[in-house]
Amino acid sequence: MTRYDVAIVGAGVIGSAVAAALSRYQLNVLWLEAAHDVAEGASKANSGIAGTGYDMPTGTLESDLVRAASSTWEATCEALDVPFARVGSLSFAFEPGDLANVTKLAEQAADAGVRAEILEGPRLREAAGGMAPAALAALHVPGEAIVDPIRLTIGRARLAVTNGVDLRCSTPATDFRHDSDGRITHVVTPRETFAVGAVVNAAGLNADVIARAAKAENFGMWPRKGMFLLLDRAIGEQVPKILTMIPTEYTRGVLAVPTTNRTVLIGPTATDETDKSDKSTDAETLDWVWDRARDLIPHLSRDHVIKTFAGLRPASDRTYRIEVSAEVPNLVHAAGIRSTGVQSSPAVADLVCSLLESIGVRLTPRRDPQIRLPRVPRLAELSTDDAAERSGSMVVCACEHVTAAEIRAACTGPVPARSLDGVRKRTRAMAGRCQGAYCSVGVGFILSVEQGFDSWDVPQGEPGSSWGVG
Ligand SMILES: Cc1cc2nc3c(=O)[nH]c(=O)nc-3n(C[C@H](O)[C@H](O)[C@H](O)COP(=O)(O)OP(=O)(O)OC[C@H]3O[C@@H](n4cnc5c(N)ncnc54)[C@H](O)[C@@H]3O)c2cc1C
Incomplete structure (x- = not known):
């Protein structure tokens, strides 16, 4: 059985920031997500503000992390091809x-x-x-800014997987095994049990369930x-x-x-x-x-x-519970990050890395980790001249100007889309004025070809939510 140095539970904006940060080190990282795709929780339904923290009381962990992250956005979004603008x-x-x-x-x-x-x-x-x-x-x-939180989460996930993180979607952590010192030794999922050295609880609204299953703190969310x-x-x-x-x-x-x-x-x-x-x-x-x-x-x-x-914001009786569990020495909580998780996520990831180091996880830098993602030309983001020259593919979604090549790229590579929702999150196809009334058949067709679905079995979201484009 492979032993993983660290297992991350949850693939929202927090789990993805942690996964991308850990992928820079020589670590064997397992990353579990209950849903069929990354960015399915709070991280796909928020305001997308990446703020300066100007309106937060000083001296809280939340305000410290938001402010620490504030100046990093331009570089992060440039490297991950994530839309960002300091609109004020x-x-x-x-x-x-x-x-x-x-x-x-x-x-x-x-x-x-x-x-x-x-x-x-x-x-x-x-x-x-x-x-x-x-x-x-x-x-x-x-200095107040906006970011695309979904592409941020997916971009980090792609970077992490490219650097070797083992992402398993549709794989909820359901239980944990412990040694006689109360340390977690294994994470249990419905199909497999994994040997692990440490666990990061980034399960958003379910962080309380994970904490209880791990025999850690009993908090409410x-x-x-x-x-x-x-x-x-x-x-x-x-x-x-x-x-x-x-x-x-x-x-x-x-x-x-x-x-x-x-x-x-x-x-x-x-x-x-x-x-x-x-x-x-x-x-x-x-x-x-x-x-x-x-x-x-x-x-x-x-x-x-x-x-x-x-x-749904992951509210808790204590916000920003980012700490080593007092009950389980190799469990790090990144929980209760209720209202500002997008904007704090880069600094949360740094903090989680240093907490893991404090419990003995060795952070030896990898020799050549990938730090940038290759860019897919996006018709909607090209200038008129570039669009004529470089898009080179048929437009499938007229509202959002998304081409067949963009949809194909979304269905392939690291962290591919496996549903219509997955394509929408990666490309904005079906996210415009018509909400897919005109283009979902074309999108579904490409998805069925790329992912090998029977055309009547193209899922809208979770497996089984068949939509049918035959
Ligand atoms: C209306 C609204 C507006 C907001 N506006 C902003 C804003 O402008 N700026 C900002 O910074 N923040 C904003 N937020 C807050 C931000 O969205 C959250 O702080 C952030 O998304 C939390 O990320 P997360 O990764 O902790 O949780 P999530 O994104 O919910 O991810 C948790 C993941 O864990 C998975 N999971 C759960 N249980 C298990 C299990 N047993 N095994 C494996 N995986 C599991 C879930 O499926 C989910 O994918 C807003 C939130 C809302 C709802």
């Missing part, structure tokens, strides 16, 4: 009573060492570009649901920055967040729930979001809504 943010005050909160937030940014300025009058109007016309003032933070509406590029072209309301005593309001593909997210809400599988949305909550978003984006029309969806 505007937090608006609409009532005279909120102006003091703008000043307070500016002071908080100054304490955090983040550049920020209060805008009023013509400078405010110019920066806002027609947004939030009733605002009296705003705090402008130029629950979903904090956030609902969004996604607006098309007609609105996206008008939203230059991340737009928020100044948080008040009563509400944080809603955000309008431009995405890296120039659509706009409005939301998210934040309600504590109990059902870890319930990602439903409801009209009443979405109406509440809509009404508040009108203050930020004037002339909103429901015609621009492409889809609505919800994500």
